[in-house]
Amino acid sequence: MHVNNDASAPHKVRIAQSFGKAARCYARHNRLQQQCAETLLHRLPNRLGVVLDAGCGPGVNAQALSARAACYYGFDLSAGMLAQAKEHFPQHTWLQGDLEQLPFAAECFDQIYVNLALQWADNLAGVLHQLIQCLKPGGTLVFSTVLEGSMAPLGPLFRRVTGHSHHNQFLPKPELLMCLQQVTAQARAVDACTTKFHTEHIGIPYVSMRDMLYDLKGIGANYQPAGRARLTREQLRQVEDGLECYRETDGMLYLNWHIGFVSITKSVA
Ligand SMILES: C[S@@+](CC[C@H](N)C(=O)[O-])C[C@H]1O[C@@H](n2cnc3c(N)ncnc32)[C@H](O)[C@@H]1O
Incomplete structure (x- = not known):
């Protein structure tokens, strides 16, 4: 696999722009992110030290984390997201950069929290290796x-109607497990690590396809690889018709997510 770790690489610039456009209204569209944040926050100790919130978005988790932390740092690829975070929480330090090229020294954080940002990385094992080092x-x-x-x-349904995928290729669970084995084995050469892992299926209910698309766009996750044609009205209508077969007995359409939750603790000496 070709890995381009340059934050100025065209696809990274477009990802950052896409999220930046969504920054102002992000918190109206982030039901999935909020649910996952709750789970992750419970996986951290009550009292936190120096915390890095990596892929922090517009600072939606800043309050919950900083209330428990000695010191809180937000880090994100998107200048637009960080501008919004800074507006809401000027007291914190907000840093712009790429998770794949962390600018931090080794062993400088007590806790690192990354909610739903790592699926945007080109090389997950490489990012995890760097995060563990920090x-x-x-x-x-x-x-x-x-x-x-x-x-x-x-x-x-999008794939069936258009013949190609309209979203990121998400990692299969066995590949995530292999990746965890690889990075913790690597880390063990220096420090021992313990890992906890579980997955959850989370369904977010919507009244219509339009609402689903509105949320995906609203959190900035509508980035498309360059050259990908926009859907025609007719294709959208076909997807909308196809979705109706999936309407549940409560009258809602569900967008279903398969989420992996991981915690890795670095042993003391
Ligand atoms: C879905 S949002 C999650 C935001 C926040 N963590 C939350 O809980 O709602 C993903 C965030 O990851 C950021 N991101 C994507 N790729 C990144 C990268 N390579 N380095 C740093 N941040 C990245 C995006 O800019 C965006 O703010």
């Missing part, structure tokens, strides 16, 4: 990420 001994990295099977039934 943890102090005894420190904990918690993250959630989107796994294969997510975005059903919308994603498969």
Whole structure:
């Protein structure tokens, strides 16, 4: 696989712009992200030290984390997201950069929290390796990420109608497990690590396809690889018709997500 770790690489610039456009209204569209944040926050100790919120978006988790932390840092690729975070929480330090090229020294954070940002990385193992290096001994990295099977039934319907995928290729669960084995084995050469892992299926209810698409756009996750044609009205109508078969008995359409939750604790010496 070709890995381009340059934050100025065209696809990274477009991802950052896409999220930047969504920054102002993000908090109206983030039901999935909020649910995952709750789970991740419970995986951290009550009292936190120096915390990095990586892929922090517009600072939606800043309050919950900083209330428990000695010191809080937000880090994101998108200048637009960080501008919004800074507007709401000027007291914190907000840093712009790429998770794949962390600008931090080794062993400088007690906890690192990454909610639903790592699915945008080109090289997950490489990012995890760097994040673990930034943890102090005894420190904990918690993250959630989107796994294969997510975005059903919308994603498969788009694929059926247009002949190609309209979203990220999400990692299959066995590949995430292999990746965790690889990075913790690597880390063990220097520090021992313990890992906890579970997955959850989360369905977010919508009245219509339009509302689903509105949320995906609203959180900035509507980035498309360059050259990908926009859907025609007719294709959208076909997807909308196809979705009706999936309307549940409560009258709602569900967008289903398969989320992996991981915590990695670095042993003390
Ligand atoms: C779905 S949002 C999640 C935001 C927040 N963590 C939350 O809980 O709502 C994903 C965030 O990851 C950021 N992101 C994507 N790729 C990144 C990268 N390579 N480095 C840093 N941040 C990245 C995006 O700019 C966006 O703010």
